Amino acid sequence: MDILLGLQWGDEGKGKIVDFLAPKYDVVARFQGGPNAGHTLFFDGLKHVLHQIPSGIFRPAIQNVVGNGVVLDALILKKEIEALQKLNVDVKKSLFFSKKAQLILPTHRILDAAQEKAKGSNKIGSTLKGISPTYQDKIGRSGLRLGDTLYPNFKERYQAIKAKHLEGLGDLPADFAQTEQEFFDAIEFLKEFKMIESEYFVDDAIKANKKVLAEGAQGTLLDIDFGSYPFVTSSNTVSAGACTGLGVAPNKIKEVFGIFKAYCTRVGSGPFPTELEDETGESLRKFGGEFGATTGRPRRCGWLDLPALNYAVMINGVTQLFMMKTDVLTPFDEIKVCTHYKLEDGTITDRLPHDIVTQKIEPIYKTFKGWEDIAEGITSFEELPKNLQTYIQFIEENVGAAITLVSFGPERNATLMKDELQVV
Numbered sequence: 056m057d058i059l060l061g062l063q064w065g066d067e068g069k070g071k072i073v074d075f076l077a078p079k080y081d082v083v084a085r086f087q088g089g090p091n092a093g094h095t096l097f098f099d100g101l102k103h104v105l106h107q108i109p110s111g112i113f114r115p116a117i118q119n120v121v122g123n124g125v126v127l128d129a130l131i132l133k134k135e136i137e138a139l140q141k142l143n144v145d146v147k148k149s150l151f152f153s154k155k156a157q158l159i160l161p162t163h164r165i166l167d168a169a170q171e172k173a174k175g176s177n178k179i180g181s182t183l184k185g186i187s188p189t190y191q192d193k194i195g196r197s198g199l200r201l202g203d204t205l206y207p208n209f210k211e212r213y214q215a216i217k218a219k220h221l222e223g224l225g226d227l228p229a230d231f232a233q234t235e236q237e238f239f240d241a242i243e244f245l246k247e248f249k250m251i252e253s254e255y256f257v258d259d260a261i262k263a264n265k266k267v268l269a270e271g272a273q274g275t276l277l278d279i280d281f282g283s284y285p286f287v288t289s290s291n292t293v294s295a296g297a298c299t300g301l302g303v304a305p306n307k308i309k310e311v312f313g314i315f316k317a318y319c320t321r322v323g324s325g326p327f328p329t330e331l332e333d334e335t336g337e338s339l340r341k342f343g344g345e346f347g348a349t350t351g352r353p354r355r356c357g358w359l360d361l362p363a364l365n366y367a368v369m370i371n372g373v374t375q376l377f378m379m380k381t382d383v384l385t386p387f388d389e390i391k392v393c394t395h396y397k398l399e400d401g402t403i404t405d406r407l408p409h410d411i412v413t414q415k416i417e418p419i420y421k422t423f424k425g426w427e428d429i430a431e432g433i434t435s436f437e438e439l440p441k442n443l444q445t446y447i448q449f450i451e452e453n454v455g456a457a458i459t460l461v462s463f464g465p466e467r468n469a470t471l472m473k474d475e476l477q478v479v
Contacts, residue, residue: 124300154202254302286325
């Protein structure tokens with residue numbers, strides 16, 4: 056099994072690369088996150104955004120698995136499936152759900168909004184999709200799983216959890232009864248699809264020498280343990296999360312593909328050492344189309360951060376690096392890369408400190424010359440602009456992993472792989 060995940064604060068372009076690599080695999084499996092993730096794919100002149108469904112869904116021969124580590128919003132999922140069916144995607148044939156995946160209940164969303172509001176100026180920047188309360192119930196051993204919908208007492212168990220949630224909510228929104236009915240309708244809709252013991256499913260695939268790609272959501276720096284806590288998501292976004300989120304043993308992992316942008320972005324609150332709150336940052340946002348696929352919120356933008364990237368490579372055991380959106384930097388005459396941090400006490404370090412939330416960090420930069428537009432139809436890294444080759448080489452030397460894929464546009468064919476030396 057190979058793993059593909061983000062090395063920054065999410066939005067690195069995982070959806071495009073999963074779709075691009077999918078023909079090499081028999082199974083694509085999501086291992087964490089929920090509708091707070093938005094994976095964007097461009098092909099045939101159309102834009103597609105997936106939230107809970109694996110990004111291999113547009114490849115008919117691939118089996119797509121939603122693992123036990125994912126939290127599912129039945130209403131959003133129903134709409135997502137219906138949109139795919141309108142595109143003649145045979146979802147019932149190629150989509151499989153773990154019975155152990157946790158359900159996001161209608162009251163989870165309301166709890167999420169209430170908890171975020173209570174934080175005031177310390178708000179996390181939640182997508183308000185009910186993710187955190189759902190994971191809280193999971194850890195508190197009081198949640199409902201997708202497989203529970205198959206039992207006759209499902210509604211009774213739902214009502215018990217709803218009553219517990221109401222203790223902290225007070226009055227419900229006026230349209231809650233309608234939302235609740237839509238939830239139960241969506242549950243009935245999902246019963247038409249294949250619910251599986253995904254740990255056995257994936258293990259059987261591996262034993263049959265099928266190729267499995269585990270798809271992560273969000274990014275390493277949003278990991279609940281290793282991210283910029285508390286401004287993080289509620290799941291393990293790192294490679295270890297693929298083991299717990301799919302039920303796969305560590306010794307089954309082969310390649311770990313780490314995706315990063317040629318610069319950095321972040322959505323919501325939290326620390327961002329290389330953030331550019333000036334015209335350069337605004338230009339990055341404009342040239343990169345940096346607006347959240349799920350929320351539509353403008354992303355904060357900044358230069359590439361090597362201490363953070365090194366940390367992510369270490370934590371995940373990255374074997375290959377994929378660099379995205381290199382075309383976004385072509386308008387810039389000069390491009391900077393943060394190589395070290397200067398801490399409040401004057402210490403200079405290339406390591407990510409324990410606390411980057413309250414500690415003031417000054418990035419130390421190295422400046423590179425910009426590069427021209429990347430020519431269409433190139434078939435090798437040697438044909439990339441020389442200044443971009445210099446940029447790539449510097450990153451490789453300072454991170455200790457090879458960049459084997461470069462993306463220079465949203466379409467499938469704007470992708471160059473080093474091992475194949477051709478645009479697929």
